[in-house]
Amino acid sequence: MRPSPADAETPPPVPRPLLASASPPSPAAKENRTLPSRHQRVRDADGFLGTALYLGPVASAKNAEEVYVGVAWDDPTRGKHDGSVICRRTNRLIRHFSLADRAKHLSSSAGDPRPASVSGGSFVRPAKLRGGVSLTSVLSDRYVPLDAPLLTRNNVLPGRVAMTARGVPKPIELHGEVQIRRRQQVLASDRPGEAPPRLEKIGLRGMFVARMWDEGEAERGGGRYDHLAELDLAGNMLWEWDEAFRVLQAMPNLEALVLSGNLVRDLALGHTAFTGPFPSLRRLVLNTCNIRSWRTPLTLLRRLPNLKELLLAHNDLRDLLDVEKEDTPKNAKNACPHLTFLDLSDCDLTSWDQVLCLDPLFPNLETLVLDENSLADLTTTTTPEHSKDPKTPAPYFSRLRALQLSHNRIADWSVVDDIHRRLPSLRSLRFRHNPLTADLGASEARAAVVARCPSLECLNASYITTKERTEAERSYVRRVVRRLDAAAAAERAEILREHPRYETLARTHEDDLARCRGKAFGRGTLGEEAVNVLVRSMAVDSITAEPLHRRLPGSMEVGRLKQMCRRAFGLDVERIALHFKSQNDPIPIALEDDLCTLSYYGVTDGCEILMNEKELTKG
Known part of the structure; x- marks a missing residue:
């Protein structure tokens, strides 16, 4: 055994x-x-x-x-x-x-x-x-010097032919080989009067690069790469940080370095070699580098004083809060004033405390990516240093303009309210694939977020127009009004706590709210309450059927409208789901309660009613 x-x-x-x-x-x-x-x-x-x-x-x-x-x-x-x-x-x-x-x-x-x-x-x-091989050997293979033998003879590639449609071989010509080489020179020359290389951006993905120099090459002087500004080494074989630092030393003017997919692991505690600093680097990409402690990025940041963008997706940084509490000296909390972009996607973050401890470290952060973590809310067990009143929600990341929270565990609308209250400068939000919106349609979820966050200008990479915001806020107010009208007196206070923007929006859209409520309670004659609507089937079996043009009373209940749809389109009532949208509102609103009237939901003249087929729950 x-x-x-x-x-x-x-x-x-x-x-x-x-x-x-x-x-x-x-x-x-x-x-x-x-x-x-x-x-x-x-x-x-x-x-x-x-x-x-x-x-x-x-x-x-x-x-x-x-x-x-x-x-x-x-x-x-x-x-x-x-x-x-x-x-x-x-x-x-x-x-x-x-x-x-x-x-x-x-x-x-x-x-x-x-x-x-x-x-x-x-x-x-x-x-x-x-x-693996050295970076210099790959560069010499890929970018040959000007004095290397030419591939062509009289602009013809020897031994290379192409067959014509008639089967006649034709030689392949290559023109401008010298000019191409001159534009692709990567190694600076020591010859007096010779122009510097023009190539500033290099991509060497998956080339098995494991080190900067071959043995003894650095002692012999290596090469000059002062002109290089961007280097992409993703998917190579680097495994020690010393080699990454050697790259930065050999390319002192490098502004962007991509090391994604190089399993360099963590910097050893007390690591002192190649202390830098490297002031030219502005962008560092370390996605999927097998980093397992926040100490490594923190140590790197102290050697990169002018870094603006840091990408750390798909690493394990769950010790972030512990490291910040134990190892970060107070005088170094503002050590990264230039960092504006930080990507911590899929870094095993579970608490907003882990995120909040970065606030004093990055005072000018503008974009924060937290996708694919396990964040459930924005609550914190600590009070931010800049909070004057413990009862008032303290703002986080005062300069943050873009936040990404897709694929997390957010399941309560209070989190969206906190985003609005605690991130005063936020203008862009990505909020897909959270439990909160799992049972909502894309348009319904978008409208709810837009209505709760008045400062947003862009949601899920789509800009919010003035028209969209107005209609989203009106739909939001109508939904809250329906809940308040149906609730007992003791429940109304709790509903208002769940919707902190309701009173403000109710005043803003007072005329629309009064019109909807007047119709809901049957004020006016039957002729005044009647509305002209278009009833259209979106069900698979009847989507090609002619839509119905009807003039319906505002006092008509949703249940009666479903019966009318059953007779017209042949779908069982229990499988019918109705929504309506007005001419000025692209977002459909669900007609959920069979006992409520069309006026109660705010169905107005010219609205379109959509009949969808829903799946019945088994058992």
């Missing part, structure tokens, strides 16, 4: 590094051939990437002294086990490494039938693994 992982024995000690034979990917780019270190990124001959988590003999191997590398592959289907094997000598389970050390984005989701803890690991001979 296979022993449990808890019974796993301690593996033998790691031997000294050995040399491994690995063929380079190109004549110029030489890959690291030494035995990888723990946590170093490696790849096989087919280009599959992984992380070395163990170095040494394997208990199940025939040769007990042969050295293997325990690899956790990025693609779990590439592996065979979870890092444990059955010992040939004792027949007991021995764990050499654990897949729990995998990066966050490599862990299986809740819906994955095969958990990441049982797959994705392999033991590989060192000779079959490669440690």
